[in-house]
Amino acid sequence: MKTDGCREWRTSLGAYVLGQLPEGERAALEAHLQGCPECRAEAESLRGVAHLMPLADPARIVEPAPRPPAELRERIEAVIGAEGAERAAGERRHRRRRRFGFAFGGIAAAAVAAVLVIVVFAGGSGEERWPEQQVAFKDLPQGMSIDAALEPHAFGTEIHMYVRGVRSGTLCRVFLRGADGRTYPAGSFRYRWGDDSDAVLSSALDLSRTRAIGVHAGGRTFVAPVSGGDATATVLQLNEEDPT
Amino acid sequence: MTTFTREQDVREAYAAHSGELYGFAVRSLGDAGLAEEAVQETFVRAWRAGERFDPEIGSLRTWLFAILRNVVIDLGRARSVRPGVGEGGIEPTVEPFEQALSAWQIEEAMRRIGSEHRRVIFETYYRGRPYAEVAKELGVPEGTVKSRVYYGLRALRVVLEEMGYED
Numbered sequence: 001m002k003t004d005g006c007r008e009w010r011t012s013l014g015a016y017v018l019g020q021l022p023e024g025e026r027a028a029l030e031a032h033l034q035g036c037p038e039c040r041a042e043a044e045s046l047r048g049v050a051h052l053m054p055l056a057d058p059a060r061i062v063e064p065a066p067r068p069p070a071e072l073r074e075r076i077e078a079v080i081g082a083e084g085a086e087r088a089a090g091e092r093r094h095r096r097r098r099r100f101g102f103a104f105g106g107i108a109a110a111a112v113a114a115v116l117v118i119v120v121f122a123g124g125s126g127e128e129r130w131p132e133q134q135v136a137f138k139d140l141p142q143g144m145s146i147d148a149a150l151e152p153h154a155f156g157t158e159i160h161m162y163v164r165g166v167r168s169g170t171l172c173r174v175f176l177r178g179a180d181g182r183t184y185p186a187g188s189f190r191y192r193w194g195d196d197s198d199a200v201l202s203s204a205l206d207l208s209r210t211r212a213i214g215v216h217a218g219g220r221t222f223v224a225p226v227s228g229g230d231a232t233a234t235v236l237q238l239n240e241e242d243p244t
Numbered sequence: 245m246t247t248f249t250r251e252q253d254v255r256e257a258y259a260a261h262s263g264e265l266y267g268f269a270v271r272s273l274g275d276a277g278l279a280e281e282a283v284q285e286t287f288v289r290a291w292r293a294g295e296r297f298d299p300e301i302g303s304l305r306t307w308l309f310a311i312l313r314n315v316v317i318d319l320g321r322a323r324s325v326r327p328g329v330g331e332g333g334i335e336p337t338v339e340p341f342e343q344a345l346s347a348w349q350i351e352e353a354m355r356r357i358g359s360e361h362r363r364v365i366f367e368t369y370y371r372g373r374p375y376a377e378v379a380k381e382l383g384v385p386e387g388t389v390k391s392r393v394y395y396g397l398r399a400l401r402v403v404l405e406e407m408g409y410e411d
Contacts, residue, residue: 011387014394018369046397049404055347058370060271061354061362068266072280073258076287077251083291084251 006039013043017050135213137224141165146215146222147198152207162198163191163217170218176205177212177223191217248294248304254287261308262287264352264407268309271348272316272341282319286312306408313341346409353403361396364389 009032015021016029033040137146144165151158163172173188189199207226214223248257265286269279289311290297297307354362367378368389379386 011391011394014397015368015375015390017397018393020368020375020393045401046394049350049397049400052346052350052404052409053369055343056350056354056370057347058366060351061366061370065263065267065352065355066270066276066279068262068280068283072266072283073262076254076258076284079284079288080251080254080291083288 006036009033009036009039010042013039013046017043017046018053133207133226135224135226137215137222140222146224148213148224150207150210150213150226153202156202156204157186157207157210159186159201159203159213160198161189161201161215163215166191166218168192172199173216174199174201175214175216176203176210176226177214178205179209179211183214186213248290248297248307253294254291257290257304257308258287261305264305265308265312267352268345268348269312269316271351272344273319278319282312282315285315285319289315303408309345309408313345316341349404349407349409350400353400353407356403357396357399361392361399364392365396365400368393 009029012021012025012029016026021029033043132152133150135148135150137148140146145163147162149160151160157176159174159176161172161174166172168191170191171188172191174186176184176186178184184203184205186203186205187201189201210226212223212225214221248254262283266279266283269282270276273279273282286308290308293311297304302310354365363382364378367373367381368375375386375389379389382389
């Protein structure tokens with residue numbers, strides 16, 4: 001039972017659990033603990049600490065705790081910053097693919113040709129089944145990239161443009177070139193640094209009659225071929241083993 | 245914070261826990277360079293697995309220490325297969341992780357408690373000096389030394405609980 005006298009006993013509990021109490025005092029304290037659940041509980045709770053104490057290396061206790069060098073934080077931030085940028089770029093690409101609705105499909109398992117010409121079909125949402133054309137602009141100035149995806153619609157062609165590496169604010173004018181050799185304006189947009197979205201434009205020219213897509217930007221013109229048949233920019237050739 | 249996915253999360257976690265993680269890594273690996281490597285790897289792994297962090301399961305500190313545990317084991321494994329180690333017939337002794345963690349926790353807790361409490365516990369327990377001798381040196385009654393040992397142990401218990409130690 002806890003009494004006013006417990007305070008006296010309590011202050012001996014540290015020495016008791018550390019095995020430092022002289023024999024006489026220890027016996028007297030143990031007699032008290034027999035009848036005092038509170039002091040017994042307190043002794044038990046200190047015993048957990050006492051069990052850990054032999055593990056310590058006394059020399060380490062008196063040493064100051066080691067501190068990580070300042071460069072460690074900078075290194076970690078650099079690694080994570082780089083991975084974060086890569087991750088964000090991956091998410092951008094993923095969003096674009098989803099938006100463009102691109103998916104490799106339409107390849108029959110029973111394909112017999114060793115070399116397949118694969119047309120990329122839209123199918124991301126499962127609602128539209130428009131064959132799309134993804135266009136690669138080649139031989140661009142270093143640091144610059146232009147991606148385009150063309151979707152056929154009843155009204156003509158929907159164009160998704162993604163430009164990087166030009167000065168922020170640059171006006172980009174887009175056109176399509178038809179099979180008849182004429183140029184069809186397809187609208188314009190301004191590239192803004194930090195803007196992660198693609199520009200969505202449209203032209204009345206039917207995709208099946210489109211032979212090239214071009215961009216005027218920063219006083220230069222960049223053109224990539226578009227075709228339903230022979231242009232390498234829009235057709236992927238894959239070597240595929242005959243599964244049979 | 246429900247996950248650990250923002251770069252800001254890493255910065256905050258580093259500010260709060262890098263000292264402990266590093267202190268333990270040094271204690272466990274016995275090498276400052278390896279300890280830096282271990283702490284860096286811990287934060288990078290945590291960042292990569294950030295979506296799996298669930299504060300309802302355990303604290304961020306506990307999670308980081310669990311990752312550090314794996315990192316230390318991996319580093320210890322890599323070190324043990326490095327050429328040269330063990331040459332001369334002496335294998336380095338590797339303290340089991342849990343024991344190393346407990347040892348570091350009590351050492352760290354001893355460093356954190358008040359100097360009066362630390363002093364009496366250090367002198368009487370770790371140096372094995374009689375209470376009377378320590379009392380005389382400090383110029384206090386023997387009963388004061390005894391009660392400081394008691395309150396010192398209580399303080400250690402509180403610090404250990406803050407550090408996530410459970411009996």
